[in-house]
Amino acid sequence: MRRLAFLGSILALALTGCPSSNTGTATATATPAPVEEPFIKVGQFVSLTGGTATFGQSTDRGVQLALTEINAAGGVLGKPIKVLTEDTQSKPEEAKTSVLKLIKQDHVVALIGEIASSRTLAAAPEAQRSKVPLITPGSTNPEVTAKGDFIFRICFIDPVQGQVMARFAAQDLKLMKAAILTDVKNDYSVGLAKYFKEEYVKLGGKIVAEESYSENDKEFKAQLTSIKGKSPDILIIPGYYTEVGMIANQSRELGMKQIMLGGDGWDSEMTAKIGGKAIEGSYYTNHYATDDPNPVVQEFITKYKAAYGGQTPDAMAALGYDTMRLTADAIKRAGSTDGDKLRQAIQDTKDFPGVTGSITIDKDRNATKPITVLKIVNGEYKLAKTIAP
Amino acid sequence: MATFVQQLINGVAWGSVYALIALGYTMVYGVLRMINFAHGDVVMVGAMFGLWLAGLCGAVAGPEFTGSFTAFLIVLPVSMAFCALVGIAIEQLAYRPLRRSPRIAVLITAIGVSFLLEYGGQAVLGATPRAFPRLVGGTTWTFFEQTTVLEDGSMHFSSLVISSIDLIIVSVSLALMLALQFIVFGTKIGKAMRAVAFSHDAARLMGINVDRIITFTFGLGSALAAAAGVLLAIKVQSAEPLMGLMPGLKAFVAAVLGGIGNIPGAVVGGLVLGVAETMVAGYLSSTYKDAIAFVVLILILLFKPSGLFGTPQVEKV
Secondary structure, eight states, X not given: OHXXXXXXXXXXXXXXXXXXXXXXXXXXXXXXXXXXXXXEEEEEEEOSSSTTHHHHHHHHHHHHHHHXXXXXXXXXXXXXEEEEEEEOXXXXXXXXXXXXXXXXXXXXXXXXXXXXXXXXXXXXXXXXXXXXXXXXXXXXXXXXXXXXTTEEESSOOHHHHXXXXXXXXXXXXXXXXXXXXXXXXXXXXXXXHHHHHHHHHHTTOEEEEEEEEOTTOOOOHHHHHHHHTTOOSEEEOOSOHHHHHHHHHHHHHTTOOOEEEEOGGGOXXXXXXXXXXXXXXXXXXXXXXXXXXXXXXXXXHHHHHHHTTTOOOOHHHXXXXXXXXXXXXXXXXXXXXXXXXXXXHXXXXXXXXXXXXXXXXXXXXXXXXXXXXXXXXXXXXXXXXXXXX | OHHHHHHHHHHHHXXXXXXXXXXXXXXXXXXXXXXXXXXXXHHHHHHHHHHHHHHHHXXXXXXXXXXXXXXXXXXXXXXXHHHHHHHHHHIIIIIGGGTTSOHHHHHHHHHHHHHHHHHHHHHHHOSSOEEOOOTTOOOEEEEEEEEEEOTTSOEEEEEEEEEHHHHHHHHHHHHHHHHHHHHHHXXXXXXXXXXXXXXXXXXXXXXXOHXXXXXXXXXXXXXXXXXXXXXXXXXXXXXXXXXXXXXXXHHHHHHHHHOTTOHHHHHHHHHHHHHHXXXXXXXXXXXXXXXXXXXXXXXXXXXXXTOSSOOOOOOOO
């Protein structure tokens, strides 16, 4: 008997999707779903663990913050929203399984998910097939939304980000000899490197070295030594925060003094923590800046800090927050949770006032918005420039 | 030329880490004829414990102390001692009960222990990499500095740089290898280890407590793994639960390359592999780096199954 009760409690936990823990105490007591749902279910698949865990954890915090606000204001269509969270463990195959579970088992009306492009790419075909709108907070590879008309994003795309990086390097920093170090196992990194190169060469810049590494590598000195021999003015690292800090340190150990430039994959406190002094003075392009004077941004930061013990939100948190609010707004505008109607409502989004800038969804289901360039100063990320696409 | 020498230095520093790990594989194989696949994960345990200890040092003696060489002198031996105990515990709990079982059972248990440490580590410590303090400072020494102006007017710098981190990795590895060589060939317990490696039964007849020697070997191997873990974590300035997986596998390749069971062989194997990987990544492409390591393994097994320094052995029937 006791065993049965135990099984029951596990089942209840599983059904309420507990991993996200923030709403855990509130939802864990809910009984298994009755026929008429008392809430609107939105699925979230993010990397709460694994190599890029801070991406997923930040996104989730942003989503939960927005969710609390939406439900405090009465929810949408007269019902509160419930977010069911699945952990992708930073693996593409897990992303696909998570999405299948959210669609088939939990019957969610919309999906929020994944920062990493390779994981959203793995999951998107399932959402498209089942006609469940999917909004990715941070996958910037252009392929993602090309997977189908149910796949949207609220962030900029890599061609634009790559162009901005190239323009910043060539026109603002006036550094015309670049070396690129790409993560070859990562769709995002390969794409960003390609777009950077195209624009940089167009602006008269020269790529003196192109080297690569693979996700989870720890030793980069071989590649860096080759790069050093070519004496570039700037080092372009379109990778993730997990490796950037190590690359920075090892380049300094080899006596290289070049500053580094990267994309939004750098946006985690780990970049400055692991990189330390070596990463000082480097730049990266991002979705928003915490020292942006815009009141929308500052209000979000204040609320976030209050909710999460004084933690400063990174871009993924801001994107998660915007995605949740936009999803709720779209459900409200659609007046229904029907897949096609919801899809149309998301498609019609115009000038949505997000923390990460005003969001308008274009015909390719991408968001057009300005890009900020941040500089790492004393371990903090400071707004250096805002560049319109 | 400077680039080539630099690559060589990079390779030797990286290979030293492999060599330290490979020594543990080789010793355990020597006395037990088993591959301890959990060895790479003991490396991780060493690094994680070192991280905790460095944090503790910082909390007790102030954050300045964390970055000092004194902290390194505390963290390294204490982590080694801790991992020696972990290694002994693994042997007592997981491998000793299987002493009389077929070898395949022990091998599978070793893989099980490896997974337990990896994913148990993820569950307890979280999967996010943690920043590891720079215990030995970040000094670099530059040699042969040269600035040439190219035809197009751009400047070209070249120099040879040795960092304190790499220097310490190589010297600590070297010191530990010499110490190990001394223990095995210059002490009574080393003699007993060699006897056990030759034959368990014969050693027992000579009055050697075989179980105690095996325990000692595990402790020694795990201590070396911990040293490798701390050095590796200092080198890459981060630690995470899966950090021992790839280095562990590569070190296994290094041990086989040098002739498994052979101590100088493990060192040479580690260095060869480290230099080979660095050269491949530096002059070809990093994509082939891991592939090369395993191609080396396959070639060695094809042409010299006993490894570079190993002596061919006739399987006893």
